[in-house]
Amino acid sequence: MNRNTILKILIIVCVTAFLGELKITPFNSSFRIALGSAGFFFLLLYYKDVPYLLTGFVTGVLTTLFRTGLDSFYFNDFSFIGSFLTHSPIIGYYLVFATILQFTKRKCGSISPLMLGFFGVLSDGIANIAELLLHSAINGVPFMFSNIGYVFIVAVFRSFFVIGLYNSIESNKLKAIYVEQRKKFEEIQTILSELYIEGFYLEKTLTDIETITRKAHDLYQELKKLEMPVELTRSALLIAQEVHEVKKDNQRIKAGLEKLIAEGHIVKPVSLKEIVNVSLKANKKYSKSLGKNIEIEASVDVDLKVQSIYPLLIILNNLITNAIEAIDETGFIQVTVRMLDSNIIIEVLDNGPGIDPDEQDVIFEPGFTTKFTETGKPSTGIGLSHVKLMVEKLDGSIQLQSSPVQTAFTITLPIKNL
Template identity: 35%
Template sequence: MLIAVPLAGEVKFYPFHDDFRISLGTPVFFFFLLWIRQVAPVLSGLAVGACVALFRIGWDTLFHGSELTWGSLFQLHYPVFFYYLTYACLFQLLRMNREPYRPLRVGALDIVIETVSSFAELSVRHSVAEEWSRITVYGEIILIALIRSFFVLGFYNIIQLRQAVLNEEQQRAQNEQVLVMISNLYEESVQLQKTLGDAESITRDCYDLYRSLQELDPADAAQTKALAQKALLISGQVHDIKKDNQRIYAGLAKLINEESTADYMEAGQIGELIVRTNRKYAAALGKSVQFQLHVEAVLPALQVFTVLSLVNNLAANAVEAIRQEGIVWIEARLEQEWLLFRVADNGPGIADKRRERIFTPGYTTKYDAAGQPSTGMGLFYIRQVAEGLGGRIVVEEELREGESTALTICLPLHKLTKKG
């Protein structure tokens, strides 16, 4: 600000074809006062007023040093200090930077501030009587103040709008990341729930083994007792693991199941989020995949994490199935009291003999570059959740033109909409 305002003040023009000049110093100063909120405007006015006066004295000394004395240069330029000081004091007194920011209020007040500041500068000049004798000077000052104020506000508002758009895009990206992360927790919670069941079964089997060993022939009592104690120890350790998993599962369940307004989103917005997420996923895999989304307009706001988790899983499977180039169709529609989510692709398809096996936990046909298989839990998870909600997932037998695989999730509407 201390550098820009004096330099901008040297950019001058004469709109009325007389000695009345306009510089860009005031608009630049006004912009900085709006932008820099950490420094009190009065301090800015003191510093800028001194810098502008000293800069003009130094400039004239450099280029007109032989024509004017230091005294005359000071007499010529020191009044500008009072212009910037008055401007800054009024800016602070009228609290121009207060929230909420109202452009029309700020623009109107700035016209008043600039007009008063101009008269304050004229009042300390020796030529005050000559300047004020021209009645037109009042109109010229007000007109210039009007033009400069709203020019600066227009420029400032453009920057503010651009910043707001960038912040909104950043916030949307963060929200999408959180939504995808929480939806992924659904899948992890189902697998954790399965682990809890396995841990319970192992604990019971170990205890049954302990009792069986206790009932063996007492002829080899020492070895039998040692084995029984080992089985009991294993049972206790597995039980501890189960308890730890239960605490983790309880935390996940609380995080996932806490309902708020943010947990529900328009079906079309969820679909767009799924498309954006999987478009990035396809690009990461080096594939060229087109997405076609169709969501019925009549659908209400849906439970975002459940829908996102289920449909996103199917969409990701479709992307993985496509070799290099292909199309993924995503559809959401309402049939009576059922929500249908259909995901299809034009990849290699699923052989008839594998259709029933694809929902088996651990079954997979996907391997990474190192030859390691995937977990094979995706479709099993979808079926578990769908059935837990009173729905189902099916592999479509009647395909549309261009499709090679299509899976449809059917869920009861009331399970995914907000209560009431």
């Protein structure tokens, strides 16, 4: 038995012994109805890995010694043996209680709260009867069959109180676990959406590298036909070989990215509302990190589950992020998702300063930007180019409407491609 198990048993003993003093004595004897058994039942449920029989026996013995010790302070004519025998029937109570629960645990495994409450009542009631019988045998207290009904009534209230408390705590634990897992899920999906776009560009780069390799090899063949100097033809061949090695390295990187994305990918389709919520939560945090007071809301009037999670996250994240950065201090961003015929329409509207008419034709070009750092360094200008690439990948279209007081991007995506 390890130290952790011993500590749990000691906790059960201490709590049970203390709560056992919150009692009533209904039968004019040393028999008591107390909260100790409720605490014992609750802690056995909470500490599922403790040995029930050993715990019941130890709890009974130490509780008896605890009560005997208390008697030594309260009674002048204290007798250790007499006091110990008076309280010793409680050993039978906890041992019988633990035995029934142990049997239930082995035979039933995971059971419903209602059935667990029933077995709790059974354990408590039978254990109390066993304690009364031991009282009768050891202390000469007459056993009254009329008391059995009272014992089981108390057992019902006590057991279902424990089950209610236990289920409430377990429910809160599950909620906390769900919230934490949900947070990790959202963070992972955001990261994977970034990896997805990197993989997309890497695939495009591989095509370019293949073209360069072919051109370098063609140059080598042409120089060889023209009987150019050996050093020159070898240089052309070497360039083709080195570019080919770069291609193989990029292929390995791409394969690693695809494996990582596949491992973190959601197998089941996800609702559009859930995808929008993931994006909104991440961007609300981003807005706060910039010290801006921006109200970000969404209206999703589509009950549709899709597989194209990452392209949609890339589209939403970039459009909302751009809107946040465009707004000076305070403002609002409204995301609307609706269905029109066989298409999904996504609109991201903000009340930022708008986009200059002269720039509207080039905002989707890679490298174009109107954003600069405090040191005057321009941003990468690839956010909207990401959006355009993803929209085109899904055979969709994107439109811009902008005025000095608001900007709206409207994206049309065929449902069949989602």
